[in-house]
Amino acid sequence: MTVILRRVARPLLATIFVTGGINALRQAEGHAKAAEPFLNSAIDKFGDKLPEQIPRDPVTLVRIDAAVKIGAGLALASGKAPRLAAGLLLGSLVPTTLSTHSFWTIKDPGERQQQQIQFFKNASLAGGLLLAVADTHGKPSAAWRAKHATKDVGTAAGKLSRKAEKRANKLAKRAQKALPN
Template identity: 90%
Template sequence: MILRRVARPLLATIFVTGGINALRQAEGHAKAAEPFLNSAFDKVGDKVPEQVPRDPVTLVRIDAAVKIGAGLAFAAGKAPRLAAGLLLGSLVPTTLAAHSFWTIKDPQEKQKQQIQFFKNASVAGGLLLAVSDTHGKPSAAWRAKHAAKDVTRDVSNAAGKLSRKGQKRANKLAKRAQKALPN
């Protein structure tokens, strides 16, 4: 559909350009994200595996790579639902780290960050739609539910046929047995 071919690249643009910018200025982005990351690791650090890097610069670079890779895949229509999910997963912590307007005292800066926060919330809404977009085809959940109903029906029919055959066989044996018995 033409709408998807136009909408996906438009939605992906902010992620690809943002990812490139984050790679070019990883240290600056890491410095901005560090308070959020420290707070997050303080709260859930014991539940995060040791293999997960805690260095802000490394995390910014990983996030940038996800944004670029998933953004390009989404724009090209390659695994668009997965790509949209990855972009959404990248957008949430980025938004919380960069646009936490509720912590800002200066009214002008607070308003700027609030606008950016709600812009990102709007983009998240678009990504949620993209995650659920099945191109008009039934979703995996719908197909699984109906496949289960089909299997249940088929098993029930097969069981009914078997029991009818079994009943016919039993009736034949009963008639033979009656004929064999003396009157």
Template identity: 90%
Template sequence: MTVILRRVARPLLATIFVTGGINALRQAEGHAKAAEPFLNGAFEKFGDVVPEQVPRDPVTLVRIDAAVKIGAGLALASGKAPRLAAGLLLGSLVPTTLATHSFWTLQDPGERQQQQVQFFKNASLAGGLLLAVADTHGKPSAAWRARNAAKDVGHTAEKLGRKAEKRARKRAKKLAKRANKALPN
């Protein structure tokens, strides 16, 4: 049942990102104009910690974001590295939402309400992506497997230590017997 659910839910969740990414590529300049105030503010506040290799041009950033949405959306839809794909989509969704749906800055009640609806729609998508990021297909998480492997290594090391100690005692007894035989009475 859950396998079928994943095969249906992932493509449904990914659809909005793939179509949104295609739309952003087709209309990169318009999207860049909408995102520019947010990007300028972000670079003013955090520009000193952003590596120089990161482009500052809004059109380029919109195109990169669109490519991430399309690539990660297709990966999520097809089930290829779905947790990573969902994480990339989440990382793309947060700044996009803040840049384009900051309803709290608007004065017009109608526009404010429309952007609030879009903001909470994106928040809902973020919830779905968080579930996809955490979905381990019923298998233990990487953290659990790492803890378990560490315990196994610890137990193995303990067993090896006991065996080595036992061998060392046996060897010491043999050497003591030889030494006693070699000593004159």
């Protein structure tokens, strides 16, 4: 049942990102204009901490974001590295939401309400992506496996140590018997 659910849910969740990424590529300048105030503010605050290789041009950033949405969306939809894909989409969704749906800055009540709806839609998508990031397919997480592997190694080391100690004691007794009094 859960396998079928994943095969249906992942593509449904990914659809908005793939289509949004394609739309952003087609209209990069318009998306960049909408995101520019947020991007300029973020660059003003954190620009000195960003590596020089990270572009500051809004159109380039929109294109990079669009490529992430398309690539990670297709990966999520196809089940290829779905946890990583969901994490990338989540990382893309947060700045997109803050830059384009900042309803708290809008004075017009009608436009404010529309942007509030879009903001909470994206918040809901973020919840779905968080579930996808945490989905281990019913298998233990990497942290759980590492913790238990450590215990297993400790147990094996303890057994090996006790065996070595017994063997050393036997050899010591033999050596004692072999020595002349």
